[in-house]
Amino acid sequence: MNSFENNSSRYIGNDLIRFLGNDVLSAAPEKEPERQHYFIAQLKALGNPGASDAQDQSHDADVKPLTAAVVTFGCQMNARDSEKLTGILEEAGYEMTDDEENADFVIFNTCTVRENANEHLYGRLGRLKNMKKSHPERIIAVCGCMMQESDEVAKLRQKYAYVDLIFGTHNLYKFPELLFMLHRKRLGMVDSLEAVHAGNAVLTDSSADHERYEKLLRYGGNTGTQKDLEKLYRKPVVSVWQDSGDIVEDLPQQRKFPFKQGINIMFGCNNFCSYCIVPYVRGREKSRTPGEILEEIRRAAGEGVKEIMLLGQNVNSYRGISSEESVFMSFPELLQKVDDLAEETGIERIRFMTSHPKDLSDELIEVMAKSKHVCHQFHLPLQSGSSRILKRMNRHYDKERFLDRAAHLREAMPDIVITTDIIVGFPGESEEDFLETLDVVEKVRFDAAFTFIYSKREGTPAASFDYQVDEADVKDRFDRLLELQNRIAAESLERFRGETLPVLFEDVSEYDPMMITGKLENGTTVHVAAEPEDQQRLIGTVRQVRLEESHGFYYTGSLV
Numbered sequence: 001m002n003s004f005e006n007n008s009s010r011y012i013g014n015d016l017i018r019f020l021g022n023d024v025l026s027a028a029p030e031k032e033p034e035r036q037h038y039f040i041a042q043l044k045a046l047g048n049p050g051a052s053d054a055q056d057q058s059h060d061a062d063v064k065p066l067t068a069a070v071v072t073f074g075c076q077m078n079a080r081d082s083e084k085l086t087g088i089l090e091e092a093g094y095e096m097t098d099d100e101e102n103a104d105f106v107i108f109n110t111c112t113v114r115e116n117a118n119e120h121l122y123g124r125l126g127r128l129k130n131m132k133k134s135h136p137e138r139i140i141a142v143c144g145c146m147m148q149e150s151d152e153v154a155k156l157r158q159k160y161a162y163v164d165l166i167f168g169t170h171n172l173y174k175f176p177e178l179l180f181m182l183h184r185k186r187l188g189m190v191d192s193l194e195a196v197h198a199g200n201a202v203l204t205d206s207s208a209d210h211e212r213y214e215k216l217l218r219y220g221g222n223t224g225t226q227k228d229l230e231k232l233y234r235k236p237v238v239s240v241w242q243d244s245g246d247i248v249e250d251l252p253q254q255r256k257f258p259f260k261q262g263i264n265i266m267f268g269c270n271n272f273c274s275y276c277i278v279p280y281v282r283g284r285e286k287s288r289t290p291g292e293i294l295e296e297i298r299r300a301a302g303e304g305v306k307e308i309m310l311l312g313q314n315v316n317s318y319r320g321i322s323s324e325e326s327v328f329m330s331f332p333e334l335l336q337k338v339d340d341l342a343e344e345t346g347i348e349r350i351r352f353m354t355s356h357p358k359d360l361s362d363e364l365i366e367v368m369a370k371s372k373h374v375c376h377q378f379h380l381p382l383q384s385g386s387s388r389i390l391k392r393m394n395r396h397y398d399k400e401r402f403l404d405r406a407a408h409l410r411e412a413m414p415d416i417v418i419t420t421d422i423i424v425g426f427p428g429e430s431e432e433d434f435l436e437t438l439d440v441v442e443k444v445r446f447d448a449a450f451t452f453i454y455s456k457r458e459g460t461p462a463a464s465f466d467y468q469v470d471e472a473d474v475k476d477r478f479d480r481l482l483e484l485q486n487r488i489a490a491e492s493l494e495r496f497r498g499e500t501l502p503v504l505f506e507d508v509s510e511y512d513p514m515m516i517t518g519k520l521e522n523g524t525t526v527h528v529a530a531e532p533e534d535q536q537r538l539i540g541t542v543r544q545v546r547l548e549e550s551h552g553f554y555y556t557g558s559l560v
């Protein structure tokens with residue numbers, strides 16, 4: 001027995017060959033998702049050699065589980081994707097942590113909708129540089145929308161060369177396989193190069209932390225020199241697809257909250273609003289089948305989920321093929337089926353986002369108004385109140401049509417909460433255009449608005465439009481919009497004061513450990529005082545709350 005085998009290390013040469021060797025790779029099933037489940041099992045065995053082979057005394061039974069942090073930027077789609085990443089990591093034996101600076105594995109799920117989303121990532125990565133220097137065996141991965149842009153991938157490879165693994169939105173389901181390939185690369189297995197368009201090798205550094213890799217390298221009998229390998233080790237595994245193939249179902253997932261879940265009903269976007277990068281990074285629209293969606297909801301209900309959010313960039317253009325009749329199902333039809341299923345399975349609340357105003361039909365409003373469980377909450381992005389600008393944005397509706405849709409929603413459901421997104425400073429936006437936006441805000445009286453300063457996205461049509469608006473004007477308009485909207489939001493919130501309404505409690509308040517936070521059916525946040533010993537019992541349940549005071553964006557109240 002050599003000294004290496006005496007060493008109590010998680011990774012022991014035999015294991016690595018056993019768990020990462022060519023035989024293991026070639027035995028992987030071709031079919032998905034079986035193939036990914038296979039790699040998850042291999043990763044688990046690799047991270048946990050003792051657990052997979054209790055007889056083998058060369059393993060250290062006390063090896064702590066590896067830790068992993070999933071950091072999410074961007075929208076609900078990304079949040080949902082991160083639940084899948086988390087599910088995969090947990091099943092592979094990782095223990096989840098929020099401490100990205102000390103985790104064995106960190107993955108950033110990125111957004112690129114506005115420039116500041118990108119800056120966010122670079123800031124966070126920059127902070128990990130020193131950690132990576134002292135602990136090169138730790139893994140940093142980056143995935144998500146930003147990785148669909150080749151310039152950003154090039155920048156990462158050049159300036160953030162310590163990132164180990166890069167993949168995109170279309171091959172997220174391949175994550176287990178890519179992580180497996182990264183481990184092979186570190187072992188110096190050259191064939192993984194072809195599989196994932198990347199280099200491979202093993203780390204060699206003199207520090208004690210890296211010693212085990214050096215030993216592994218010798219043990220594995222790699223053919224390269226130390227120097228070659230060192231170079232290769234530092235190359236990331238990169239795998240970004242230009243478009244998605246089939247939708248791969250049935251991957252593990254771990255819900256952030258046990259009582260609520262996002263359900264993808266479609267992926268991608270075909271609308272090509274002229275400012276927006278999403279269609280380029282998420283690909284063409286693809287609807288899941290009603291059967292798969294309803295089955296996922298049924299399963300979630302069986303696991304205690306009380307609230308679901310149907311997700312898509314434009315749910316109103318959902319067109320799912322229902323297998324038994326081989327006809328297309330529309331979103332209102334799907335929503336009706338989901339409502340029936342909710343009634344049957346005990347799901348209390350159904351939400352959906354996002355709706356494009358151009359496709360918001362009377363039929364949808366009718367289904368919503370009649371439904372038992374669809375929440376009276378509607379996110380209807382305005383973007384601009386100026387018909388001229390809306391045309392340049394390629395939104396396919398004008399100011400009148402938007403006002404008509406909002407009025408119709410309020411008529412059908414007087415208690416509805418309507419929220420929106422607004423962009424300020426779109427190229428060519430004049431003061432008059434902006435006043436039209438303020439006019440719509442006054443007329444519709446949105447309960448909340450997410451306001452954004454226009455951000456130029458390379459590759460979108462608007463990036464080449466003339467007349468980018470002066471920065472000082474944009475700032476001034478943004479402040480005026482915010483002031484108006486804040487006033488309206490506060491006034492509009494007042495209308496529920498004094499009522500007693502059901503609240504689904506979600507968490508202990510971030511601001512006060514003696515309070516818990518929940519949501520009204522219409523999406524409004526409510527804080528209620530609760531003794532620490534009662535909090536866990538209340539979280540995840542729906543309780544009647546008297547709304548006592550409104551505070552601009554949220555209520556405080558008490559349990560009745």
Ligand code: SAH
Pocket residue numbers: 113114275276277278312313314354355356381383421422423452453454455456457
């Ligand atoms: N599919 C959704 C929006 C997804 S992006 C929809 O159509 O409403 C979320 C929001 O980001 C958009 O509604 C828009 O207001 C904003 N946004 C998108 N691209 C932007 C850009 N280039 N600059 C500023 N805001 C932008």
Ligand code: SF4
Pocket residue numbers: 269270271272273276277278279313314356
């Ligand atoms: Fe972007 Fe428009 Fe698609 Fe929404 S509908 S994701 S704003 S292109």
Ligand code: F3S
Pocket residue numbers: 073074075076077078110111112113145146278281282
């Ligand atoms: Fe961002 Fe991608 Fe969503 S770009 S907004 S995370 S679809």
